[in-house]
Amino acid sequence: MTSRYEAVIGLEVHTQLTTSTKIFCGCSTAFGAPPNSHTCPVCLGLPGALPVLNRTVVEYAIRAGLATRCTIAPRSIFARKNYFYPDLPKGYQISQFELPICTGGHMEIETTAGGRKTIGITRIHMEEDAGKLIHPGEGSRFSHVDLNRAGTPLLEIVSEPDMRSSDEAVAYLRKLHQTVVYLGICDGNLEEGSFRCDANVSVRLRGAEKLGTRAELKNINSFRFVKQAIEYEIERQIDLIESGGAVVQETRLFDSASGVTRSMRGKEEAHDYRYFPDPDLVPVIVSEEWIQSVRGTLPELPDAKIERFASDLGLSRQDAEVLAADRALADYFEACAAAHNNPKGCANWVMGEVIRVLNESGQTIASCPLPPENLAGMVKRIDDGTISGKIAKTVFLEMWKSGKKADRIIEEKGLRQVTDSGAIEKVVDEIIAANPEQAAQYRSGKEKVFGFFVGQVMKASKGKANPQAVNDILKQKLAQD
Amino acid sequence: METTGLTIHEMRDLLDTGKISAAELTGSFLRRIHELDTRINAFIRVTKEQAEEAARRADRRIREGNSTLLTGIPLALKDIFVTEGIETTCASNILKGFVPPYDGTVVRRLREQDAVFLGKLNMDEFAMGSSNENSAFGPVRNPWDETRVSGGSSGGSAAAVAACMAAGSLGTDTGGSIRQPASHCGVVGLKPTYGRVSRYGVIAYASSLDQVGPLARDVEDCSLLLQAVAGYDPHDSTSVSLPVPDYRGSLKNGVKGMRIGCPKEYFIDGLDADVIASIRTALDRYRHLGAEIVDITLPHTDYAVACYYVIATAEASSNLARYDGIRFGQRIDDGGGLIEMYRNTRARGFGAEVKRRIMLGTFALSSGYYDAYYLKAQKIRTLIREDFAAAFDQVDAVLTPVAPTPAFLLGEKMDDPLQMYLSDIFTIPVNLAGTCAISLPCGFSAEGLPIGMQLIGKPFAEETILRAAWAFEQEAGIRKGPPL
Numbered sequence: 001m002t003s004r005y006e007a008v009i010g011l012e013v014h015t016q017l018t019t020s021t022k023i024f025c026g027c028s029t030a031f032g033a034p035p036n037s038h039t040c041p042v043c044l045g046l047p048g049a050l051p052v053l054n055r056t057v058v059e060y061a062i063r064a065g066l067a068t069r070c071t072i073a074p075r076s077i078f079a080r081k082n083y084f085y086p087d088l089p090k091g092y093q094i095s096q097f098e099l100p101i102c103t104g105g106h107m108e109i110e111t112t113a114g115g116r117k118t119i120g121i122t123r124i125h126m127e128e129d130a131g132k133l134i135h136p137g138e139g140s141r142f143s144h145v146d147l148n149r150a151g152t153p154l155l156e157i158v159s160e161p162d163m164r165s166s167d168e169a170v171a172y173l174r175k176l177h178q179t180v181v182y183l184g185i186c187d188g189n190l191e192e193g194s195f196r197c198d199a200n201v202s203v204r205l206r207g208a209e210k211l212g213t214r215a216e217l218k219n220i221n222s223f224r225f226v227k228q229a230i231e232y233e234i235e236r237q238i239d240l241i242e243s244g245g246a247v248v249q250e251t252r253l254f255d256s257a258s259g260v261t262r263s264m265r266g267k268e269e270a271h272d273y274r275y276f277p278d279p280d281l282v283p284v285i286v287s288e289e290w291i292q293s294v295r296g297t298l299p300e301l302p303d304a305k306i307e308r309f310a311s312d313l314g315l316s317r318q319d320a321e322v323l324a325a326d327r328a329l330a331d332y333f334e335a336c337a338a339a340h341n342n343p344k345g346c347a348n349w350v351m352g353e354v355i356r357v358l359n360e361s362g363q364t365i366a367s368c369p370l371p372p373e374n375l376a377g378m379v380k381r382i383d384d385g386t387i388s389g390k391i392a393k394t395v396f397l398e399m400w401k402s403g404k405k406a407d408r409i410i411e412e413k414g415l416r417q418v419t420d421s422g423a424i425e426k427v428v429d430e431i432i433a434a435n436p437e438q439a440a441q442y443r444s445g446k447e448k449v450f451g452f453f454v455g456q457v458m459k460a461s462k463g464k465a466n467p468q469a470v471n472d473i474l475k476q477k478l479a480q481d
Numbered sequence: 482m483e484t485t486g487l488t489i490h491e492m493r494d495l496l497d498t499g500k501i502s503a504a505e506l507t508g509s510f511l512r513r514i515h516e517l518d519t520r521i522n523a524f525i526r527v528t529k530e531q532a533e534e535a536a537r538r539a540d541r542r543i544r545e546g547n548s549t550l551l552t553g554i555p556l557a558l559k560d561i562f563v564t565e566g567i568e569t570t571c572a573s574n575i576l577k578g579f580v581p582p583y584d585g586t587v588v589r590r591l592r593e594q595d596a597v598f599l600g601k602l603n604m605d606e607f608a609m610g611s612s613n614e615n616s617a618f619g620p621v622r623n624p625w626d627e628t629r630v631s632g633g634s635s636g637g638s639a640a641a642v643a644a645c646m647a648a649g650s651l652g653t654d655t656g657g658s659i660r661q662p663a664s665h666c667g668v669v670g671l672k673p674t675y676g677r678v679s680r681y682g683v684i685a686y687a688s689s690l691d692q693v694g695p696l697a698r699d700v701e702d703c704s705l706l707l708q709a710v711a712g713y714d715p716h717d718s719t720s721v722s723l724p725v726p727d728y729r730g731s732l733k734n735g736v737k738g739m740r741i742g743c744p745k746e747y748f749i750d751g752l753d754a755d756v757i758a759s760i761r762t763a764l765d766r767y768r769h770l771g772a773e774i775v776d777i778t779l780p781h782t783d784y785a786v787a788c789y790y791v792i793a794t795a796e797a798s799s800n801l802a803r804y805d806g807i808r809f810g811q812r813i814d815d816g817g818g819l820i821e822m823y824r825n826t827r828a829r830g831f832g833a834e835v836k837r838r839i840m841l842g843t844f845a846l847s848s849g850y851y852d853a854y855y856l857k858a859q860k861i862r863t864l865i866r867e868d869f870a871a872a873f874d875q876v877d878a879v880l881t882p883v884a885p886t887p888a889f890l891l892g893e894k895m896d897d898p899l900q901m902y903l904s905d906i907f908t909i910p911v912n913l914a915g916t917c918a919i920s921l922p923c924g925f926s927a928e929g930l931p932i933g934m935q936l937i938g939k940p941f942a943e944e945t946i947l948r949a950a951w952a953f954e955q956e957a958g959i960r961k962g963p964p965l
């Protein structure tokens with residue numbers, strides 16, 4: 001039944017910017033301070049206070065616009081969005097309406113089928129965040145208002161209704177998340193609300209031109225919930241239409257506990273926000289020079305990085321994507337590969353042991369105790385045959401714990417690999433002599449026991465024998481008899 | 482009349498030569514307020530102790546030889562200026578009990594000079610009104626005739642200066658709120674160009690029109706007060722970073738060769754005969770002083786009042802949304818929940834005129850009406866601005882009446898808001914154009930009520946209109962106080 005229908009999805013994302021001060025006053029944006037300690041007459045909306053625009057917010061908006069191939073407006077306007085709510089001190093939110101700073105961009109996503117798809121970006125605009133209500137719970141008639149967050153800068157990034165499935169929506173959202181974090185304009189923290197998503201969802205018969213009536217889904221604060229909420233909503237709308245009903249244009253709240261969306265009708269419905277240009281602020285003028293100077297500071301974005309890792313450094317596309325997914329991880333890898341020219345070898349260690357140990361210890365790449373140069377030093381010793389890959393794991397953990405460099409650990413612990421064939425031959429001879437039964441099995445064609453011999457030799461050499469040399473000598477000695 | 486009847490520049494000489502102390506001067510004003518203000522009702526709050534303390538500071542500074550123009554001068558502020566530690570109400574019940582934690586820029590600049598603040602002045606609630614009858618603290622009475630209005634919204638600011646209860650005052654002017662009461666009370670009032678004076682710490686009525694300005698006993702005092710408060714302020718994005726000229730220094734340069742425009746659209750039906758006569762006399766005086774009088778046209782004048790009542794109320798409907806009972810001022814909570822609390826607080830906290838304007842403005846911005854009202858009004862505003870730009874290609878200043886009639890009777894227009902709105906017909910276009918204008922006494926009516934004239938200048942040409950006003954004031958010699 002689903003296949004008769006097609007979903008049409010557009011996303012509105014609110015990204016909290018990482019400027020140190022608020023958008024219209026000098027108060028700190030730091031998270032977690034005591035309630036109302038980061039406030040002043042401006043962000044409290046006291047009578048007589050006036051907003052003054054933080055230029056860094058404009059710069060961040062330009063960054064986001066350039067990264068998503070938007071047109072940056074030479075002149076944009078702040079507008080007031082009027083509504084009453086206790087967390088909104090002025091009774092209006094300063095936002096942008098008719099003339100936003102960025103319009104008409106796009107981003108490429110990868111579809112589950114492995115193809116690429118372009119998602120249009122309608123607009124990006126700057127606005128201020130509201131405060132927070134704290135409800136003490138049962139027994140209290142009152143709620144408390146914390147205005148620390150009021151006036152924190154946000155970018156609202158609105159996509160075209162170009163997505164056709166929950167998977168595409170999530171792919172777009174992940175791409176956007178990656179981009180704003182890469183740009184250094186948002187910390188991307190979904191739990192703290194730094195990256196929030198509303199989804200507009202409608203369905204129509206496949207092939208139909210006209211869009212169906214849409215519902216706006218709010219309060220979705222993880223990638224998983226976006227997928228759940230959209231899938232639930234698509235199914236709900238199709239069921240409704242199939243049973244002869246009609247979708248109503250409304251705002252619906254996603255309840256992550258039950259996985260369903262619920263109508264908010266009667267609550268925040270039917271708002272007339274009475275937008276009009278804010279007379280307290282002058283138009284935002286962005287010169288071509290400003291745009292160019294911001295362009296000059298843009299970091300390399302994931303797509304370009306993946307391309308470069310694959311074509312210049314010879315990584316597989318898959319590895320390049322894993323490394324480029326996180327800017328800090330990519331930087332770590334690049335520092336490592338710069339210190340030792342074996343990108344593939346470095347990449348394997350970064351994606352393998354480094355990520356594994358970080359995850360185990362609950363750390364992030366930003367706080368990784370192992371400098372990339374030290375990791376490179378170890379990979380170098382594997383490549384020049386000083387240690388085996390197996391011994392390297394021991395060296396790696398020791399570097400991680402002690403902060404010592406690989407060479408020092410190899411020397412101190414005597415981990416240098418034995419490549420002297422005379423010494424290895426001696427051990428091999430001893431092992432064969434001690435295991436005549438297995439030797440006979442091997443010779444009778446049961447080649448599986450070869451692994452047993454390798455293991456015994458390595459054990460006897462405490463792992464320091466060069467595995468290749470052990471292989472060669474064993475083969476040769478077992479063949480003789 | 483003792484020292485309270487002097488001008489600021491006269492007081493300055495007495496203070497700096499040690500003939501009088503700031504403490505004595507402040508004492509005289511406080512006594513006069515005590516004697517007179519039960520009749521006039523110009524003050525909402527007299528800040529006696531703070532004034533005496535400031536006077537002592539000023540005296541120390543004068544003794545040290547560090548006085549500036551306004552050191553020790555007793556002034557008063559319209560209750561629209563937020564003042565740190567002093568209750569600020571905007572003459573509204575909804576703000577009763579609100580003690581701001583900060584000073585606005587203009588207040589700070591005056592404090593830095595050690596000017597003395599005698600108190601907070603009465604006004605129309607949230608600056609909405611033309612008679613000062615829309616005040617939660619009762620109307621201000623005209624010192625020339627206590628049965629008449631002071632004008633508004635800066636009625637207290639004009640009456641206090643006229644009645645010598647303050648040496649000078651600050652008001653705000655959104656559609657004539659400095660100039661019209663100045664005219665009705667026989668004092669000088671200046672509305673500077675939009676952006677000339679910071680609005681930071683001035684409670685907003687209509688943000689694109691509001692401007693702070695001085696009211697004073699003569700033109701020179703007006704120039705001194707403007708000098709003290711004008712200039713760019715990083716806290717107000719709409720303030721302009723042009724240098725502030727020496728207004729007082731160029732006062733006496735005369736009007737020889739100045740071209741003064743007389744717009745035919747301002748001589749409307751219903752214009753009081755005494756007002757017409759005074760304006761004609763003023764034009765003659767200017768001719769006599771060597772100025773050239775030029776007939777000009779400001780063709781969109783007729784639309785100004787309608788345009789103003791859309792734009793100003795639209796902005797006000799949004800500016801006044803913050804009075805919600807949540808964070809400051811009055812909260813009326815009968816336990817019926819959030820929406821009920823909003824409803825009660827605003828229904829009982831705001832006066833009738835404020836509510837009327839909030840509703841008008843909300844309507845003008847509503848979906849489906851925005852284009853027909855707000856957007857149309859913005860277009861008309863542009864035409865009015867262009868009218869003035871074209872006129873100023875021909876002339877240096879424009880001379881008009883300030884109000885169609887002298888001060889009307891208390892209660893006369895309270896039941897007819899439209900008639901009340903029309904009393905600002907000559908002042909509103911200046912705010913819409915964003916330029917500057919001064920109101921100064923130019924004669925008296927048959928009943929002995931003061932009549933004012935308005936000189937409108939090019940944007941940021943306050944110097945020109947102050948100079949023209951000073952020349953007239955010297956020539957006419959009509960300065961006198963009310964019969965108190």
Ligand SMILES: [Zn+2]
Nearest residue numbers: 025027040043
């Ligand atoms: Zn603040």
